[in-house]
Amino acid sequence: MNNSEKQKLKISVLIPGNISDKGFMQAGYNGYMKIAEMLPIEVKYISGVTETADDNALANALRELASENPDMIIAHGGQCDVPVESVSIEFPNIKFTVIQGHVKSSNVSSYLVRQQDSTWLAGALAGLMTKSNKIGHIAGVRPKSLLLERAAFYDGLKAVNPDAELLSCFTGNLDDPEINKSAAESIIEHGADIIYSVLNSGRSGVVDAVKSSEKKVYNIGNVYDWTLEDDSFIASAVADSSVALFKAASDLNFNKWKANDTVEIGLDHPEVVRLSMGVNVPEGVKEKITDFTKLFVEGGIDVPKEYGGKEFDLSTGELK
Template sequence: MHKLGRNLLIAAGLALSPLAQAMAADTDIAVLIPGKHDDGGFMQAAHRGYEKIRDQLDVNASFVSNISATSDPVQLTEAMRELAQKGPDMIIAHGGQCNGPAQTVSQEFPDIKFVVIQGHVQGPNLSSYVVRQEDSAWLAGALAGLTTKSNVVGHISGAWPKPGLIGRAAFYDGLMHVNPDAKYLTWFTGDLDNTGINAEAAAAEIAHNADVIYTMLNAGRQGVIDEIKKHNGEVRHIGNVSDWTQVDDTFVGSAVADASVAILNAAQDFTTGKWQPDRITEIGLGQGDVVKLTLAEDVSPEVRAKLDELAEKLISGEITMNTTYEGKEFHPATGDFVDQSFKETLKTKS
């Protein structure tokens, strides 16, 4: 069966004959991973998603990775275009930094289905699948506010895609909900993978009394881990994406948001005829084990109980989080607080 005809049957939700099902293995699904697929963070979650497609679905799965450490939109667009020229049935692009490239390239290749993971874009052949990392980030902020001793809490991220900004804002909102007097040091270094500049940011925040730091990083997180280890347990770390409390005892918690599940879901939806264009599909707190806050063993029963209570209120809607941060950012090189517009100068340099 020709791919177009097969896809029309699938899109219509019609059952395929055994022969057609066997030929459905000709379906090609490609995963585009902007960063390093073995970074121990968000990009590695994408690779886990690719592995799930490869191992669980009867399709031809492939991936490309390590395109741009700074999420350069021109490079990402060109990489996506090159991938589309190979003619896969679906391209799953990982990360909100792929929003713009997917909007552009999906219009150039109307016969290919496009998905952006953690995206907020839609179109005639384009949809987004979102794991609500802001839910676990909010709880991470509450954890930081409940466990800080210095009353200074840090946040470090790399790039500036919309999900990263939303996650930062949610973390701050959770912090303020439980500890409105806490001082907040937040910074985007411009590079998710560079260990050196992220270590420097951590050192500066610690020098300004931060004793809990939340990182939304990829390979660059190791620099923060190494810096925190120098402080003999006086500084704790909160990770994201996967459960970092199982990796290193400097972590007091981790804002888990397993984007690999969204990647598999998108591919499954396509192969079963459930995928629809022009839609944003979300997975959040309370929907299985995908989004959650994990805790280190030494977190007190009192803090655990409070976090459970807050999680229930988030799920029920009793707590409505603010996903916009309007405050200033802490510039580690100078120790000054600067307007958020300052990062535009860093973007032009990266």
């Protein structure tokens, strides 16, 4: 008997942020829609839970979904690692999957696209393109996935330009444009000519700051191909997390989902993970990035798990 001949599986999806952010949360919604359209699964979602990594808010949302006893809950985002760890213990008969997560147990697995691989390439491109030798990095929160991304970006930057300096900060909010615009303005004021932002709706504030600067400053985006959206983006570290979300649901449907597992998708699937480069990137730089990509796929580049640099203090402008 196949799944179409018996009661449908039920999957609930937690998308913590804004599903129209043209970034990570929208990718989660795209994955949800793909499940609804392509799999014989009863699926629902909730979104807009928190603009930060508020563990209590995320845990309560997970409990709300678990109270309906679905077969699986998919939590979209590494900020769900800690909440899923605790809530999954309370509901041992429900399977949990964290997208971009780093947790696993007897009823939990993590599925992720290797954003850190395209982020390493983004760091290398920034190192090759900068004229001021100062690069900005703005993220909202600090789940393990985003810390790994920063470590990868810094390593790629230093691999091609040891003299480059990274002005890295976390604003505490993924979705507020004004908070993140202020951070970008401070980083630009201190000399950065490229800013890599790892944000959701708050990215629009960074874009505004870059465009309003009298200096020549460029953006690098992530998740979505921002070079198609705005010419202030010289590149985007594409990592389509909708694919990981759909794969988790598909694996459940076809009895391939395994507990206590981590499933990764990397640069060997360029339709999912790649560095997209805009028209302002010289051909010579594009060729170098293509060479690095091949080296990655062949296993010739190891992405570090720890960040080796300092942090930019937004209140003082100092690196600490």
